[in-house]
Amino acid sequence: xxxxxxxxxxxxxxxxxxxxxxxxxxxxxxxxxxxxxxxxxxxxxxxxxxxxxxxxxxxxxxxxxxxxxxxxxxxxxxxxxxxxxxxxxxxxxxxxxxxxxxxxxxxxxxxxxxxxxxxxxxxxxxxxxxxxxxxxxxxxxxxxxxxxxxxxxxxxxxxxxxxxxxxxxxxxxxxxxxxxxxxxxxxxxx
Numbered sequence: 001x002x003x004x005x006x007x008x009x010x011x012x013x014x015x016x017x018x019x020x021x022x023x024x025x026x027x028x029x030x031x032x033x034x035x036x037x038x039x040x041x042x043x044x045x046x047x048x049x050x051x052x053x054x055x056x057x058x059x060x061x062x063x064x065x066x067x068x069x070x071x072x073x074x075x076x077x078x079x080x081x082x083x084x085x086x087x088x089x090x091x092x093x094x095x096x097x098x099x100x101x102x103x104x105x106x107x108x109x110x111x112x113x114x115x116x117x118x119x120x121x122x123x124x125x126x127x128x129x130x131x132x133x134x135x136x137x138x139x140x141x142x143x144x145x146x147x148x149x150x151x152x153x154x155x156x157x158x159x160x161x162x163x164x165x166x167x168x169x170x171x172x173x174x175x176x177x178x179x180x181x182x183x184x185x186x187x188x189x190x
Contacts, residue, residue, distance in 0.1 A: 002047060008036035042077055043116055050112025051130035053105045060098045064138060066178075067100060068092045070186050072107045078150045079117035087120075087146025087162070092182040093131055094138040094171060101135060120144055120165050128167035139170030141182050 009032035016023040016031065023032065070090040078085055089110045113126045128142040143166045152159045172179045 003040045005036040008039050045112040045115030048112055050109045051134055053108040054101045054134040056105055057099055057101050060100050063095050063098045066094050068185050069103055069106045072110050074110050074114040076114040076118045081150040083150040085146045085148040090143040090186045092141040096136055096138045099135050120146055124165040124167045128169050132169050139172040141172040142167045
């Protein structure tokens with residue numbers, strides 16, 4: 001589903017009018033077009049299945065060692081206020097039957113889920129479930145840390161606050177020692 005650019009431009013023009021601006025003044029003349037083009041980029045994940053990035057797999061004989069990719073930068077748009085939240089994703093999984101995926105594929109999966117209207121809680125679970133569904137690993141742990149501008153720029157204006165969410169699947173859920181090892185390697189030990 002691609003962004004309907006003419007409709008988005010008309011909506012932005014209407015928004016400018018609604019907040020008391022003149023969309024025809026010099027500084028705003030190209031704004032509806034620029035915002036519509038930005039929407040194509042910001043919401044590109046709505047027209048893809050981000051889990052498909054994980055389909056590129058390799059077989060690493062008998063590998064059941066923990067794989068961790070941390071500090072994956074992401075930015076998304078809160079679906080409640082259509083304001084950005086920006087943070088880092090940390091992903092750990094333990095392969096089963098030697099099935100691994102490219103490390104960049106994990107970052108692409110995170111990016112795909114972030115480029116849509118989102119809530120951090122859902123996005124965390126979507127990333128974890130995509131890994132479970134495509135790799136069938138022994139376990140998955142996903143932690144997202146983000147600053148939400150819907151909370152820092154408006155409302156409570158709690159600048160610097162960070163929201164942390166986690167999704168735990170498989171052996172990370174059932175084995176506290178394995179989960180603690182992953183959290184330590186992620187630098188998230190409490």
